[in-house]
Amino acid sequence: MNETKNIVLAEDNTTLSQLLKFRLQKEGYTAFIAQDGKQAIELIEKHNPNLILTDIMMPFISGLEVISHVKNKLKLETPIIVFSAAGQEEMVLKAFNLGATDFMAKPFSPNELIIRIKRILI
Template identity: 45%
Template sequence: MMPANFTLTMILVVEDDEMILRTLEFRLKKDHYNVVVARDGREALEKLKQATFHLVLTDLMLPFVTGMEVLSYIKSNLPDLPVIVLSAADEEGTILDAFKLGADDFIAKPFSPGELSLRVKRLLIRYTSTK
C-alpha cells in the first residue's frame, strides 16, 4: 500500500508520441500518482498556469513549443518544480543544454518502466524532503 500523500502527487507528462505517452501514463498511475497529460509544449504551458504539479516529465522534441522552452518556462516561473527530461540517447548536446537550463534528471528513450518509477520516486522524495 502506498503512503496517502503519493495519491495527492500531481505529475504533468508532456509527450507527443501517443504510445510513449500512454506507457508513461499507465506506469505512473500504476504507481499511484495523479497524471495530467499534454501532447505538445503549448498545451503543457497552459496546464502549468492552471494547476500545481509536483513533477514534470517532458520530451524535448515537441510541436509548437519545444521541451526546452517548457523547461525554461518552469525554471523561470516555478524554480522549485522538478523536471525529468525524456529524449533519445543520441541527442547528447541537447541533453547537456537541458541540464544547463535546470533539468533535474534525464531518461533516455527507449526507457525501462522500472527505471522510470525509481527515478520519479527518488526525485519526489528529494523534492518533498526539502519542503
C-alpha cells in the first residue's frame, strides 16, 4: 500500500485553490492550502511535503521567496511546480534559477498538472 503523499499548494485565488485541492484529493494526495507565501512557508515547515505547488504572485511573500526559503534556508530537495500568468518569462527564469522543478502558465489544465505531479512523485 502506498503512503499518502502530502502536497502544499500556495495559491491566493480561492476558487482555483479549492478546485485543485479537490482534484488532488480525488487522486489520493493530501493537500494543504496556503492563501499566501507566509502561510505556505508555515505549512512546508510543519508538514515537510513531498511536493510544493506555488503561484509566483502572492500577498506577503512571493512564490520566488517561498522557493528560496525551501532551497536555501530549509535546505530541502522538495520538488516545486510554479505557476504564473503568461508573459512573465523573467519571473519563470528566476524561479528555475532558485530551484523550481517545473513551470505551468496560467490558465492551465488541472489534468495536465496531475500528470506532471505523478511524473515527479513516482
